[in-house]
Amino acid sequence: MSIHPNIKKIRADFPILETSVRGKPLIYLDNAATTQKPRQVIERIQKYYQEENANIHRGVHYLSERATIAYENTRKKVQKFIGAESPKEIVFTRGTTEGINLVAQTFGRLRVKAGDQILISEMEHHSNIVPWQLLCEQVGATLNVIPFDFKGELMEAEFDRQIERYAENIKLIALTHVSNALGTINPVERLIQKAHAEEIPVLLDGAQAVPHLPVDVKKLDCDFYVFSAHKIYGPTGVGVLYAKKQWLEEMPPYQGGGDMISSVTFKKTTYNEVPYKFEAGTPNIEGVIALEAALDYVSSLGLEKIAAHEMALLKQLEQAVQADAKLKEFVRPVGTAKEKAAVYSFTLGDIHPHDAGTILDRMGIAVRGGHHCAQPVMDHFGIPGTLRASFAVYNTPEEVNALVTGLHQVLEVFK
Ligand code: ALA
Numbered sequence: 311m312s313i314h315p316n317i318k319k320i321r322a323d324f325p326i327l328e329t330s331v332r333g334k335p336l337i338y339l340d341n342a343a344t345t346q347k348p349r350q351v352i353e354r355i356q357k358y359y360q361e362e363n364a365n366i367h368r369g370v371h372y373l374s375e376r377a378t379i380a381y382e383n384t385r386k387k388v389q390k391f392i393g394a395e396s397p398k399e400i401v402f403t404r405g406t407t408e409g410i411n412l413v414a415q416t417f418g419r420l421r422v423k424a425g426d427q428i429l430i431s432e433m434e435h436h437s438n439i440v441p442w443q444l445l446c447e448q449v450g451a452t453l454n455v456i457p458f459d460f461k462g463e464l465m466e467a468e469f470d471r472q473i474e475r476y477a478e479n480i481k482l483i484a485l486t487h488v489s490n491a492l493g494t495i496n497p498v499e500r501l502i503q504k505a506h507a508e509e510i511p512v513l514l515d516g517a518q519a520v521p522h523l524p525v526d527v528k529k530l531d532c533d534f535y536v537f538s539a540h541k542i543y544g545p546t547g548v549g550v551l552y553a554k555k556q557w558l559e560e561m562p563p564y565q566g567g568g569d570m571i572s573s574v575t576f577k578k579t580t581y582n583e584v585p586y587k588f589e590a591g592t593p594n595i596e597g598v599i600a601l602e603a604a605l606d607y608v609s610s611l612g613l614e615k616i617a618a619h620e621m622a623l624l625k626q627l628e629q630a631v632q633a634d635a636k637l638k639e640f641v642r643p644v645g646t647a648k649e650k651a652a653v654y655s656f657t658l659g660d661i662h663p664h665d666a667g668t669i670l671d672r673m674g675i676a677v678r679g680g681h682h683c684a685q686p687v688m689d690h691f692g693i694p695g696t697l698r699a700s701f702a703v704y705n706t707p708e709e710v711n712a713l714v715t716g717l718h719q720v721l722e723v724f725k
């Protein structure tokens with residue numbers, strides 16, 4: 311746990327960090343919602359439009375060829391970044407949410423029947439709940455939920471019990487790798503081993519994991535892994551679905567349209583090979599291309615160093631709260647799992663998180679307040695929401711101190 315040695319240079323890479331917010335320097339601590347973008351990513355988008363803009367996979371002309379190469383290079387980069395076996399296992403989507411919906415409506419519609427079950431956990435984000443509810447309603451299946459305990463740790467004994475009891479019926483387990491609302495890092499490798507012992511495939515929602523931990527899908531042996539570019543310093547509107555090739559071959563297409571076909575007649579359409587079968591229409595070309603720049607950027611800083619930096623800030627904040635009598639009286643951390651990412655979710659007495667967030671905003675401090683699109687997590691604790699500070703590689707110890715001061719000011723206003 312230590313501050314990244316290049317923190318000054320890193321901050322200079324992010325033009326938005328020079329912004330003033332309500333007359334104060336921006337302190338951006340809402341990185342679990344989306345990260346800011348380095349110059350390298352912004353410039354890559356500009357270069358695409360200035361020098362390469364063309365549709366991909368279609369033209370025989372120079373620009374189309376160039377754009378196609380850049381687009382496909384990102385696929386190879388993602389493959390290496392997450393340790394997939396082949397670039398054919400990488401499908402570009404609009405984001406984590408679309409990746410999960412894609413699996414629900416292809417794998418799910420093919421394999422899940424009336425009476426079957428999908429198993430998720432109580433700590434899922436809405437995007438890993440609602441697509442499964444929709445599927446279950448469509449086919450007459452049941453959604454089962456593994457609870458978490460008071461610390462925000464998944465109740466593994468309940469996981470074991472469910473898969474032992476319902477192994478025949480559970481057609482997929484869909485779990486978050488890292489919880490956006492609690493920060494919990496789930497023991498996914500072990501859970502996958504247990505699921506596979508019963509031949510149950512597993513999907514991991516990696517939206518909050520990929521930016522903060524080295525992820526190796528082959529080592530994890532997950533069947534599906536989804537994440538979003540915008541949470542790892544890349545553009546919005548782009549995501550990745552990794553799936554083992556055998557599943558992609560078996561799954562029917564998600565959307566119909568250009569590029570996903572091999573031939574079309576009014577009688578019959580045949581489909582393109584994977585992964586193109588799942589990429590209908592003109593995609594977010596500049597977004598995919600800029601994702602390569604984002605992954606290069608992260609690799610140049612080193613994911614382990616990024617994680618150590620973020621954890622140092624988390625520990626600093628935790629210790630500052632513990633050492634401060636007033637904060638200790640009012641701050642209640644929500645999510646205290648032993649294995650945690652750098653997310654600090656908390657309540658501040660009975661002050662509504664929106665009110666506290668608004669006061670902090672006046673000081674230039676951006677945190678998220680609310681249910682974080684994980685209402686069942688809030689229901690578990692019987693609260694409407696939390697305040698959440700989530701760290702990225704450009705945050706500093708001084709910003710943590712500013713947050714501590716900001717929390718005192720919130721308490722002065724309300725208490
Ligand atoms: N899932 C995002 C968050 O946690 C939007 O804020």
